[in-house]
């Protein structure tokens with residue numbers, strides 16, 4: 001067994017962090033050096049990988065946590081290095097399945113990582129591309145701090161409107177300034193929520209309770225969700241032009257970087273008030289200082305900054321009309337505990353090979369869909385493995401076609417997972433590349449594998465299963481088992497899930513039915529009595545347990561194939577004996 005490692009880190013002020021790829025080890029993961037120079041507090045990220053080492057370098061390490069895992073003996077627990085502080089509840093979860101070491105304030109570290117866990121929402125400190133290329137899964141904890149962030153947004157909104165922090169500081173300095181700190185009311189004012197995701201929608205809900213008129217801008221949010229909360233989705237221009245208050249809840253992406261700049265401030269109402277608990281980088285901070293100085297923006301309340309912590313002499317932080325907190329959005333006892341557990345469980349699941357619902361760089365599939373698709377995921381991989389083992393010759397595989405037959409509306413079937421698993425099945429048996437959901441598409445592209453997909457409607461309204469069958473077709477290749485070649489000259493295998501177990505149901509032109517467990521012997525022979533007995537005897541004599549056996553033929557007395565599932569791998573002699581049966585024309589042993 002290979003070693004497992006994991007690393008946790010948190011996101012703030014780490015946009016400049018880079019992952020550098022180390023020379024990939026054979027059959028191994030890339031390595032991720034995780035460098036940080038000022039590790040303070042943080043939320044989490046976990047990396048673990050047997051197959052790759054991904055270097056993670058942090059040029060600007062501020063607050064974060066990292067956990068990493070080191071090599072372990074066969075069957076040993078994975079090792080998790082917690083590089084930044086994580087809640088005790090999360091550590092307890094990690095200790096149940098891993099050897100956990102807490103080492104805060106680490107200098108650059110390297111490890112062969114399988115998973116990076118980030119104990120929070122923002123993953124802007126993770127170089128997703130490097131991790132993806134390395135096949136390193138990145139998971140986050142996207143839900144446990146939502147309410148905390150929303151509550152902090154509301155706290156800042158109210159504090160700002162009523163000058164709470166300024167008045168507090170003045171009073172502590174001995175100044176009783178009632179006239180100076182007259183505030184503005186929230187009721188009846190228009191609040192524009194920019195980014196109507198988890199946090200934004202919770203802020204909207206609460207602002208409605210405060211009697212505010214809520215509008216929202218989010219190009220990707222469903223209008224009905226906004227309507228249900230009583231918020232109207234509008235364009236960016238309309239949102240910023242109509243708002244008395246603007247609250248930012250979008251992620252930091254190339255598209256949102258500095259979208260609040262001189263130009264957009266210019267389009268706002270004079271006297272607008274802005275709250276930011278999302279990411280500092282969505283605001284051009286110099287432009288905000290100018291807008292505050294000119295009075296265009298009356299006040300700002302900021303929890304996040306482009307660089308964290310901001311410079312001590314930051315004009316923005318020191319501005320009289322600005323209220324600041326040091327990235328406290330997720331900092332409640334409840335959220336920290338929730339996030340620690342959420343990320344520890346996500347990392348544990350990922351290390352056990354479960355499909356991660358919170359994967360950031362792999363197909364995101366809701367948990368219900370995932371459990372429904374699980375046997376098909378296994379089927380897809382096994383069909384890929386089978387198909388590639390049937391290939392002969394040097395021509396290489398170029399075109400792969402995957403056909404999904406389903407009674408469901410094609411739009412209801414998200415095939416990214418299945419496609420990734422077919423790729424894994426096709427690539428892994430014939431290469432030293434470690435393929436997972438994260439790097440499957442990338443790997444296919446690198447290897448020049450064109451994977452086409454087709455969905456075929458199967459008119460069976462009563463069908464409850466998400467899929468009737470999956471066909472994997474390798475175009476224009478030679479096979480070492482001629483029986484697997486369909487009429488069109490392609491290698492074709494088809495499978496379906498029966499009682500939750502993947503089955504092989506078609507090989508080339510032959511229908512069979514054999515459960516895809518253990519290993520498989522395919523045998524082509526002349527259709528005649530006694531064949532099953534002969535082969536069964538040979539295997540029995542050699543103590544090879546047959547788990548399934550199925551015969552398919554094109555027509556009586558012509559050719560037939562036998563598909564035999566075996567628990568153990570028969571030795572060479574046994575296979576030769578099968579091949580020596582006079583009616584057997586060809587046979588092949590396949591590992592599933």
Ligand SMILES: NC(=O)C1=CN([C@@H]2O[C@H](COP(=O)(O)OP(=O)(O)OC[C@H]3O[C@@H](n4cnc5c(N)ncnc54)[C@H](O)[C@@H]3O)[C@@H](O)[C@H]2O)C=CC1
Pocket residue numbers: 121122123142145146149194195196197198199200217218219220221249250251252255256277278279303304327328329330331
């Ligand atoms: N201050 C803090 O401690 C915390 C900060 N955050 C930050 O808050 C932000 C939101 O977090 P969640 O609501 O959990 O994320 P989310 O992913 O649920 O919501 C983000 C929303 O922004 C939308 N969006 C994307 N591009 C946009 C654009 N160009 N314009 C408008 N909307 C756009 C998305 O469609 C999505 O609905 C993130 O940046 C996250 O890192 C989250 C938790 C705590």
Ligand SMILES: O=C(O)C(=O)COP(=O)(O)O
Pocket residue numbers: 010011012041042043044063119120121122123145327328329330331
């Ligand atoms: O989850 C997020 O994106 C946050 O900003 C929370 O950050 P933190 O976990 O407090 O370092």
